Amino acid sequence: MHYLVTGHTGFKGSWMSLMLKLQGHEVSGISLNPLKNSIFEKANLTKIFSHDFRIDIRDAQSLNKAVTKIQPEVIVHLAAQPLVRESYLKPLETFEINMMGTLNVLESSNLAKNLLATLIITTDKVYKNKNKLTGYIETDELGGWDPYSASKAAADLATQSWVKSFGKTPVAIARAGNVIGGGDSANDRIIPDLVRAISKNQKAVIRYPDAIRPWQHVLDCLNGYTSLIEQMIVLGVGGEWNFGPNTNEKHSVAELVEKFTNKCNIKEPIWIRDSTQQPHESNYLLLDSQKARNMLNWQDYLNFDMAVEWTANWATSEEPDLDKMIDQINLFLKLKNTKGI
Numbered sequence: 186m187h188y189l190v191t192g193h194t195g196f197k198g199s200w201m202s203l204m205l206k207l208q209g210h211e212v213s214g215i216s217l218n219p220l221k222n223s224i225f226e227k228a229n230l231t232k233i234f235s236h237d238f239r240i241d242i243r244d245a246q247s248l249n250k251a252v253t254k255i256q257p258e259v260i261v262h263l264a265a266q267p268l269v270r271e272s273y274l275k276p277l278e279t280f281e282i283n284m285m286g287t288l289n290v291l292e293s294s295n296l297a298k299n300l301l302a303t304l305i306i307t308t309d310k311v312y313k314n315k316n317k318l319t320g321y322i323e324t325d326e327l328g329g330w331d332p333y334s335a336s337k338a339a340a341d342l343a344t345q346s347w348v349k350s351f352g353k354t355p356v357a358i359a360r361a362g363n364v365i366g367g368g369d370s371a372n373d374r375i376i377p378d379l380v381r382a383i384s385k386n387q388k389a390v391i392r393y394p395d396a397i398r399p400w401q402h403v404l405d406c407l408n409g410y411t412s413l414i415e416q417m418i419v420l421g422v423g424g425e426w427n428f429g430p431n432t433n434e435k436h437s438v439a440e441l442v443e444k445f446t447n448k449c450n451i452k453e454p455i456w457i458r459d460s461t462q463q464p465h466e467s468n469y470l471l472l473d474s475q476k477a478r479n480m481l482n483w484q485d486y487l488n489f490d491m492a493v494e495w496t497a498n499w500a501t502s503e504e505p506d507l508d509k510m511i512d513q514i515n516l517f518l519k520l521k522n523t524k525g526i
């Protein structure tokens with residue numbers, strides 16, 4: 186199967202593309218250039234792609250040309266401006282990329298003659314946050330306070346409208362939580378901030394240590410996406426799907442930081458609480474993924490402890506990045522096959 190992954194130079198896109206490739210698929214990508222020191226660059230992933238286009242998804246003409254050339258059978262749309270704090274600095278750009286960019290990708294899908302499925306990635310942050318203690322379900326009201334969350338909710342609604350109005354092949358929306366894993370190099374994310382602080386012998390400044398988030402290992406999240414795509418192709422399913430950890434896994438930012446520190450075998454404290462005034466971020470956010478568990482037979486294979494352990498193992502290993510990625514993907518697939526789906 187030929188997959189087009191938008192956002193293939195990013196964190197999830199790098200893991201997704203390599204996992205698909207190792208499972209025998211052909212993969213092409215459309216994104217901006219990778220960040221310096223990104224996993225994409227360090228693992229030299231460009232060589233796994235049939236087409237590696239560096240295009241801004243706001244440029245509909247160039248996007249259409251690339252999709253015409255690639256002729257994908259499956260599109261996984263990950264490309265986005267995905268950071269909350271950046272969205273406060275660049276709100277218009279965030280809306281343009283996340284909402285209009287998504288519509289451009291959907292429009293360009295009309296040019297893929299053999300298309301079987303399109304998966305649009307939004308986020309757990311699309312839900313109107315009510316600090317609900319039980320986890321949001323797919324039919325809950327959408328909202329979004331900060332520009333990132335609102336732009337993703339807008340992308341989600343725009344996709345739903347596009348599907349109802351123009352959809353010909355199955356399109357689904359995946360909403361996942363905060364992923365962790367090896368090789369994330371984004372600014373303003375907990376694990377990358379910790380890794381940078383450790384390497385500089387400094388303390389990481391943590392903004393919301395008490396905030397509860399649905400932490401999930403990146404491979405569990407991506408396995409959710411691929412399980413959904415399989416059912417889209419076989420049964421033609423579409424709609425909206427949550428992929429989060431078990432809702433009794435309630436862990437704060439501080440717990441994540443402490444566990445990561447322990448797993449890296451670091452004895453002294455490596456973080457301090459940020460006491461400055463911060464822009465709004467929700468305090469309590471959990472996802473209910475019962476729909477995916479029941480209807481796709483999807484489950485996560487790494488609990489919170491294992492997810493942090495795999496992330497710490499990555500951070501402390503001296504092995505080359507591509508080898509580490511391949512090892513962890515193979516280990517994950519073995520775990521999946523042993524436990525069954």
Ligand SMILES: NC(=O)c1ccc[n+]([C@@H]2O[C@H](COP(=O)([O-])OP(=O)(O)OC[C@H]3O[C@@H](n4cnc5c(N)ncnc54)[C@H](O)[C@@H]3O)[C@@H](O)[C@H]2O)c1
Pocket residue numbers: 191192193194195196197198215216217218219240241242243262263264265266267282286306307308309361362363364365371
């Ligand atoms: N990482 C998380 O915890 C998390 C949680 C929920 C949802 N998501 C969603 O998953 C997706 C991937 O996130 P990530 O963590 O891999 O982000 P990332 O920042 O690592 O990667 C973003 C990718 O999008 C591309 N991109 C950005 N702007 C673009 C543009 N204008 N045109 C073309 N490409 C562009 C980048 O080049 C990069 O390849 C995003 O849609 C994000 O909203 C991520």
